[in-house]
Amino acid sequence: MTFRSFVVALAVTAGFAGAAQAQTKLTIGFSQIGSESGWRAAETKVGKIEAQKRGIDFRISDAQQKQENQIKAIRSFVAQGVDAIFVAPVVATGWDSVLKEAKEAKIPVVLLDRSIDTRDDSLYLTAVTSDTVHEGRVAGEWLLKQTGGTCNVVELQGTVGSSPAINRKKGFDEVVAKNPGLKIIRTQSGDFTRAKGKEVMESFIKAEGGGRNICAVYAHNDDMAIGAIQAVKEAGLKPGKDILVVSIDAVPDIFKAMADGEANATVELTPNMAGPAFDALMAYKKDGKVPPKWIQTESKLYLPDTAKAEYERRKDLY
Amino acid sequence: MSRRFMPLAATLAVLIAGTLFCALQFPNFASTRVLGNLLTDNAFVGIAAVGMTFVILSGGIDLSVGSVIAFTTVFLAVAIEQLGIPPFLAFALVLAIAGLFGAAMGALIHWFRLPPFIVTLAGMFLARGASFLLTTDSIPVNHPLYGELGDVAIRMAGGGRLSLVAMVMLAVFAAGMVLAHLTRFGANVYAIGGNRVSAELMGVPIARTTVGIYMLSSTLAGLAGIVFSLYTSAGYSLAATGVELDTIAAVVIGGTLLTGGQGYVFGTFIGILIQGLIQTYITFDGTLSSWWTKIAVGVLLFAFIVLQRVLILGWSARPATVARV
Numbered sequence: 001m002t003f004r005s006f007v008v009a010l011a012v013t014a015g016f017a018g019a020a021q022a023q024t025k026l027t028i029g030f031s032q033i034g035s036e037s038g039w040r041a042a043e044t045k046v047g048k049i050e051a052q053k054r055g056i057d058f059r060i061s062d063a064q065q066k067q068e069n070q071i072k073a074i075r076s077f078v079a080q081g082v083d084a085i086f087v088a089p090v091v092a093t094g095w096d097s098v099l100k101e102a103k104e105a106k107i108p109v110v111l112l113d114r115s116i117d118t119r120d121d122s123l124y125l126t127a128v129t130s131d132t133v134h135e136g137r138v139a140g141e142w143l144l145k146q147t148g149g150t151c152n153v154v155e156l157q158g159t160v161g162s163s164p165a166i167n168r169k170k171g172f173d174e175v176v177a178k179n180p181g182l183k184i185i186r187t188q189s190g191d192f193t194r195a196k197g198k199e200v201m202e203s204f205i206k207a208e209g210g211g212r213n214i215c216a217v218y219a220h221n222d223d224m225a226i227g228a229i230q231a232v233k234e235a236g237l238k239p240g241k242d243i244l245v246v247s248i249d250a251v252p253d254i255f256k257a258m259a260d261g262e263a264n265a266t267v268e269l270t271p272n273m274a275g276p277a278f279d280a281l282m283a284y285k286k287d288g289k290v291p292p293k294w295i296q297t298e299s300k301l302y303l304p305d306t307a308k309a310e311y312e313r314r315k316d317l318y
Numbered sequence: 319m320s321r322r323f324m325p326l327a328a329t330l331a332v333l334i335a336g337t338l339f340c341a342l343q344f345p346n347f348a349s350t351r352v353l354g355n356l357l358t359d360n361a362f363v364g365i366a367a368v369g370m371t372f373v374i375l376s377g378g379i380d381l382s383v384g385s386v387i388a389f390t391t392v393f394l395a396v397a398i399e400q401l402g403i404p405p406f407l408a409f410a411l412v413l414a415i416a417g418l419f420g421a422a423m424g425a426l427i428h429w430f431r432l433p434p435f436i437v438t439l440a441g442m443f444l445a446r447g448a449s450f451l452l453t454t455d456s457i458p459v460n461h462p463l464y465g466e467l468g469d470v471a472i473r474m475a476g477g478g479r480l481s482l483v484a485m486v487m488l489a490v491f492a493a494g495m496v497l498a499h500l501t502r503f504g505a506n507v508y509a510i511g512g513n514r515v516s517a518e519l520m521g522v523p524i525a526r527t528t529v530g531i532y533m534l535s536s537t538l539a540g541l542a543g544i545v546f547s548l549y550t551s552a553g554y555s556l557a558a559t560g561v562e563l564d565t566i567a568a569v570v571i572g573g574t575l576l577t578g579g580q581g582y583v584f585g586t587f588i589g590i591l592i593q594g595l596i597q598t599y600i601t602f603d604g605t606l607s608s609w610w611t612k613i614a615v616g617v618l619l620f621a622f623i624v625l626q627r628v629l630i631l632g633w634s635a636r637p638a639t640v641a642r643v
Contacts, residue, residue: 029601029604057604058604059601059603059604059605060604060605061600061601061604061608062607062608062609063608064608064609066559067550067554067557068359068362068546068549068550068557068558069597069608071359071549071550072355072359072597072598072601073601075355075358075359076352076355076597076598076601076602077601078351078355079346079349079351079352079355080344080346080601080602081346091456091552091554091556092456093456093457093458093550093551093552093554094456094458094550094551094552094554095550096458096465096551097468097549097550097551100468101479117456117458118458119460
């Protein structure tokens with residue numbers, strides 16, 4: 001074998017090896033915040049299922065709500081030489097130096113369900129998050145259509161100062177501002193919990209003549225809506241008929257309430273953040289197609305007609 | 319004498335066995351990159367653990383270190399970003415505050431004869447509360463110096479980086495070893511931890527040493543906070559929760575007696591590496607729950623405490639045998 005043919009053979013082998021490399025499955029590391037809520041547990045579970053569908057080796061590291069653990073996990077993923085890193089950042093700041101290391105190692109980073117505060121947005125490929133303002137808007141528009149534009153609404157806000165509470169209020173208020181018949185007569189924080197949601201709803205009912213003035217309740221999450229449903233029932237009214245119930249998140253329990261006719265609508269905050277991220281990433285790896293900096297997940301409205309099926313589909317995820 | 323080194327030898331054996339186990343399982347594990355990460359990621363815990371080693375050697379405990387770290391990061395972020403104080407001045411200020419804070423705790427413990435557990439528990443609430451008072455937001459630090467310091471690193475063969483914070487940690491450990499084993503202060507710490515009454519009778523300056531120990535611990539926690547601040551380039555009141563417990567675990571796994579009087583700063587270093595190793599293993603594996611870190615550390619702690627007990631019992635039995643002969 002001449003030297004030249006040797007080189008050619010070598011090149012061919014290298015080519016094959018390269019091709020084989022491209023076909024081996026992708027390895028993606030995911031630094032998850034923790035499992036503090038049912039929704040987050042569902043996000044992790046759906047991520048695993050979506051990875052399996054696409055034949056991706058998906059490695060999950062639970063940070064137990066600590067940023068330092070997330071940074072460690074990201075560094076460790078870089079050391080392992082994964083093909084990409086997903087991060088659901090626990091806090092908005094403090095990611096620059098570790099993401100710079102990932103960038104130096106040419107490993108793309110995708111942010112899931114929350115964004116970060118950085119001056120260099122080349123540090124991540126894209127962020128997959130929902131638009132929480134839009135969620136409030138979808139809820140408001142449903143109520144507008146349902147009531148024909150005249151309705152006294154009471155609002156159960158989320159935790160004071162939290163970004164979903166601020167944005168879900170903002171979106172709903174946009175619809176209210178354009179329709180003078182739609183009025184928010186009372187609004188107070190229920191802290192995103194069932195117990196507080198019930199308590200605040202009880203005081204609303206007392207203040208509004210036993211609830212006769214209230215046409216609908218808008219809760220910033222399903223848990224508060226479930227608490228409110230209980231308060232309405234205890235006041236001797238029918239939730240879902242006497243007082244309409246609309247909320248956001250689409251957790252299994254609200255579908256149960258809808259199937260029983262006690263809730264009217266919910267806007268989904270999808271736990272499937274990983275699916276769109278996988279698709280964007282695979283397109284990027286395959287053809288170098290750079291995704292937009294923000295991939296917005298769909299804020300889908302669910303009504304009682306599909307409630308039973310949706311409950312069955314979701315109950316094992318949460 | 320060999321008995322004295324037993325806990326340390328056991329810790330080293332665990333580290334070596336653990337490293338071999340990981341290296342055999344994951345091809346990318348035995349790399350300078352992983353080594354660099356291990357040192358960088360655990361730098362702040364390591365620095366705080368050096369202070370904790372002295373506290374525990376003296377028979378005390380310091381529960382405030384995690385909160386002091388959080389306070390430091392928030393203080394630096396507010397001082398540098400919002401008040402425009404130059405970073406190095408802010409570093410010096412925060413170290414002074416932390417030192418005074420520790421000295422005050424040490425003084426309370428000594429002159430009011432209060433248990434260190436209670437005093438430092440109060441310190442923990444105070445420091446955490448103070449950081450929330452400064453701000454409840456997480457503030458990014460965008461000062462150019464932070465970027466420059468973050469880029470300071472020695473490149474190791476194979477892509478690993480020995481970062482500045484890792485170097486700081488190694489230096490603190492070296493200084494800690496000198497302080498513990500080659501200075502009068504170190505000897506006094508061992509003496510107080512061994513037997514406070516006889517130390518006093520021997521003329522050991524108990525007051526000065528006790529205040530010094532807690533001052534050292536808080537100052538090192540402040541330094542750990544600076545390192546944490548460089549590490550994340552941000553200040554956040556909820557940072558470093560539970561770090562005091564991680565450092566205590568590292569000290570005990572490193573072979574220092576919780577009752578005081580015996581142990582090595584070097585052992586604490588090994589203890590830190592073991593904890594880091596377990597975490598790295600779990601991320602490399604990718605299918606295990608991270609809570610296994612806690613379980614593994616718990617099992618190790620338990621094993622080491624039992625080992626210490628057995629050794630102490632063997633020790634106290636020894637003079638009796640000698641006397642019989």
